[in-house]
Amino acid sequence: MSQVTVHDATLRDGQHAVQHQLDVPQLRAYAMAASAAGVPVVEVGHGNGLGASSRQIGHARLDDTTMLETVRQALTAGTSRMGVFMVPGWGTGADIRQAADCGADVVRIAAHCTEANVMRRHLGIVRELGLEAQAVLLMSHMTSAERLAEECRRAAEYGAQVVGIMDSAGHYLPADVTERIRAIAAAVDVPVIFHGHNNLSMAVANSIAAVEAGARVIDACARGFGAGAGNTSLEVLVAVLHRSGHETGIDLPALLRAADIAHEHLMAGPPVIDSVALASGLAGVFSGFKPRVLAAARAAGVDPLEVFAELGRRQVVAGQEDLIDEVVRDLKVAS
Missing domain, CATH: 3.20.20.70 (Aldolase class I)
Structure with a gap:
């Protein structure tokens, strides 16, 4: 081996x-x-x-x-x-x-x-x-x-x-x-x-x-x-x-x-595979976006799972965190 x-x-x-x-x-x-x-x-x-x-x-x-x-x-x-x-x-x-x-x-x-x-x-x-x-x-x-x-x-x-x-x-x-x-x-x-x-x-x-x-x-x-x-x-x-x-x-x-x-x-508790983490993996979006996605989605009243799906469609990568707010605004308008 x-x-x-x-x-x-x-x-x-x-x-x-x-x-x-x-x-x-x-x-x-x-x-x-x-x-x-x-x-x-x-x-x-x-x-x-x-x-x-x-x-x-x-x-x-x-x-x-x-x-x-x-x-x-x-x-x-x-x-x-x-x-x-x-x-x-x-x-x-x-x-x-x-x-x-x-x-x-x-x-x-x-x-x-x-x-x-x-x-x-x-x-x-x-x-x-x-x-x-x-x-x-x-x-x-x-x-x-x-x-x-x-x-x-x-x-x-x-x-x-x-x-x-x-x-x-x-x-x-x-x-x-x-x-x-x-x-x-x-x-x-x-x-x-x-x-x-x-x-x-x-x-x-x-x-x-x-x-x-x-x-x-x-x-x-x-x-x-x-x-x-x-x-x-x-x-x-x-x-x-x-x-x-x-x-x-x-x-x-x-x-x-x-x-x-x-x-x-080091941590409050080990990581958990919650619905948002699973959605980000399926969408192919960096997990580090989770806190910002949750905050922006909550403030706008949109579904964070839809935010991750759209971020995945746009192929957003780390360093493009500003696009989270843009996606949330677009979803809010569409709803």
């Missing part, structure tokens, strides 16, 4: 569930526990990555430097690397250099699924700094397996040492994942990433399908911590990988203790 590297996004993607408000004690407590469990990569930051704290998508409680320095100091077991995430346009080359100064080991550059070209300069900066350069394609359900493979091939040419896809809307079924990961793995000579969301209750199943299709880096969050229906559950994923014979290097009992810390100290 294969060796799988588990990339823990609890302290970055999980931030969406709490409007990016994790504080220093919370970051420190979870990072120490994840490190003690031997988690290979612990990612930290604003939910949308380096430089993303803003009025449009939410101000984080802490600045990037404070978050990174806190986690760097908390990875005391010496087995975990620190990861960061950046979307060009929200983050800059200066943000990457600052992250390097704070001790980041892995820098993941993200772009919309058909726009790997925007990663080129930033991947180059990461390589110049001697850090591990990763590239991920967002909202990957919005294009074909063939196009994803081509975009990942380009990212590898630009310097990415690991490439892959995010099921940003929790839209995939296992067969969808198998088709895409196989195509990507056949197109590149570097490890392949899969990042799942749980809107259709498929995140763990999709992640296992990804491993069986050739992915070697799988993302997850403790208790599935994340926006809407949440992410792949870290502790469940690792348990299933171990039962399936895949090696992760993670101490499962220690990981369960880390998950308990996340449950008790």
